[in-house]
Amino acid sequence: MTTLPLAQLAADAPPALPHTGSQGQLLLAALLGIGVIVLLITRLKLHPFLALTLGSMVLAAVAGAPFDKLTSSFATGFGATVTSVGLLIGLGAMLGKLLADSGGANVIADTVLARSGGRKLPWAMALIAAVLGLPLFFEVGVVLLIPIVLLVARRGNIPVLRVGIPALAGLSVLHGLIPPHPGPLVAVDALHADLGVTLALGLLVAVPTLIVAGPLFARLAERWVGHLDIPERTLPVEAERPERAPSFGAVLGTILLPVVLMLLKALVDVVVDDPKDAVQRAFDFVGSPTVALLIAVLVAMVTLGRGAGFTKARISATVERSLAPIAGIVFIVGAGGGFKQTLVDAGVGNAVSSWADKLHLPVLLLGWLIAVLIRLATGSATVATITAAGIVAPLAAGMSSSHTALLVLAVGSGSLFFSHVNDAGFWLVKEYFGMSVGQTVKSWSVMETVISVTAILIILPLSLVL
Template sequence: MLIGVAVIVLLITRLKLHPFLALVLGSGVLAAVAGVPFDKLMNSFTAGLGSTVASVGVLIGLGAMLGRLLADSGGANRIADTVLSRSGPRSLPWTMALVAAVLGLPLFFEIGVVLLIPIVLLVARRGNLPLLRVGIPALAGLSVLHGLVPPHPGPLVAVDALHADLGPTLALGLLVAVPTLVIAGPLFGRVAERWVGPLELPAATAAGSGADGARGQDEAREQDGEREQDGIRGQDGVRAPSFGATLATILLPVVLMLAKALCDVVIDDDKATAQRIFDFIGSPLIALLAAVLLGMVTLGRAAGFTRARISGTIDRSLAPIAGVMFIVGAGGGFKQTLVDVGVGTVIADWANGWHISALLLGWLVAVGIRLATGSATVATVTAAGIAAPLAAGMTSTHTALLVLAVGAGSLFFSHVNDAGFWLVKEYFGMSVGQTFKSWSAMETVISVVAIVFILLLGLVF
């Protein structure tokens, strides 16, 4: 197992090989060292890849569709501007954390960053606030949701690998995410601001980047006047949907999944009609599908999109997630190879011998892979595969906490081998050292604070 993981790490970090290819080759090396025949290796890898894509891939695609509808229709701008218009300068960091968390529910982290950066720059300029005071809470909101709350790909993969119940995972994930966001967002933002010092608003970033097209300062002022007269606008000048409709669309899948979890606790009868209904509508596939179908009306049609344009928006949403799909699938193949060669049993025995909490072990494994590869997704899928035997015999609550522990570990200390590190550095116009003091430190705070709360919940439940 160590040799297989080391090969993946070296291929990604040294040879800059794509994570998909690195995971495929790492699985081959793992099986070869373990003495597994080639035909059995292929069966293990393809079975793991197929089952992972079948269970998670559709959900990733639906999430991308909803995120694209949200961006193209101007719904994201509508939510941000509505909330910000009701906030004073003191509450702006807290508001940005809230906006990022709400927008982060259906969006991939990278999409959320590109979408929020122009809003962060505009808010910092309007409120005359230090950039990091509003930027760190926004980044924390996206990152916390990305690592701890389904239906993001990482938590979903861990839920599938550990055979966890999505309802308790979602509920506990939100319970851990809220205090973690408060500490790592608005509170740590002030610390990061002092560590890094004052930052100038990057002119290039403010003038032209982001999913919806960021604007320069003068153009932003002109658009502020246009918003007051004609309403907020999305791409190509179309009128954005209402705040209520946009918020309801984003929250629909979370509400349906939480309703299913509540029904499981209150009714707890598989033959009851009400529970069967909620089990159906609260399943991740149906919940996200319902949100996408609703979004086509509340976001697309409300913005004046034709049927052809809505179809084109849905079509364009799928291309950017191809890489994520392949990485997640290959991670599932590597996980299945680990299981079939018996590595999981060895890890479980080792953990029992060292008397280490399964939650802490899952977190430590994810931390190590995150530091080595720079990929939160690779860290999640690999650590979940290694920790899978530890979930045997656990209650549904502790299995859900193990999912969260792996997710928390996957966020630890983003550095130069992480694409997100460079994305934040360039958008905020920081040096490498400043990015370490702000972004990397924030990710570490999220990971450590989250595992502390997870371990405390493990003592309570």
């Protein structure tokens, strides 16, 4: 089973925190640690990085760790997570920035919409969002895609939620379930899942989930919310598009390249199943997440950058500008890894495992429920994924690669449950669509819940046949 090596070493290292406390004390430590994180994020509006750091210290202290060891596990987990996941987030940001600045996102949108109309439009918007959602972070996807959605709704005189909900669903499903988005990547790392298998099963779960939560739910949301007036301030500024744009084929091929490479690696691993075989070793190299994304970025510099008429200097500047906005994401993800490692080293995971055995809860359902509770409390899908994955990590030991991948997806789907007022995405969607809080709850919040519930209802039966 392929894993991210440094994170594996960190997880396999001897515990940095001596944990002699009872299971009750360890579970109390976990609850208090999570409670501190929730309080700091929701009430005191502290940055999640600081909240996760302080929550880790509280957890270690309550678990009985000596004061001189309070930060040792956190530092180990932080370093291992940033090393393994930070590279992927950075490369993904570069690819997304090249896609945005070159006009590639508009090329995809314009091409698909030109061939769709009437009843096909909601399905077209779901497809566009799913394709663009592969390399783009959720917030970037919203900023790029929603103005196009609003413009299409105005030009076609179509209720905005009929095309808006499928677009939001496409972005959200990819954000919660599919690497290389930060949450799924960290869950793959924490649970030692095979990235290729997770990606393949993630796509298998994502497609029907998107259909239910996108075009199908859009009709219901449209009736619940009623007519919306499209805010003028959110319509796109056409002048911002570059004079020249890359071709549709070049854009689509570049976006899908890393996904294809990782899926091919997983397929060759299954078919050949010989680590010494030259073909398998070659695909193991090019299909590893870091190399696959690196190849895609290098290709994008030509197909997207040069395809849009950018000079070498402008391509370099675009890549450079992509890194600054993700610094906060990298630190949050790293702190989540530190919190996860503190949970593991303190023995909380083993205590949860024992508790789950007594309740006879399926591991997949337990991971989903934990992620749901943390999502409701903190509003952050990434924090929910990271924390839940750390808690259930010991339960993944001995699981098959397919079941470990399904556990990653169960945690990811739980992290999307019912976005509300403590989630930045809630307010982003509210402002773009010009909705009231109540209208946003009826549309966006319920849509997120539909995604979460539909995904776990697909994942649980899959676990019985794989």
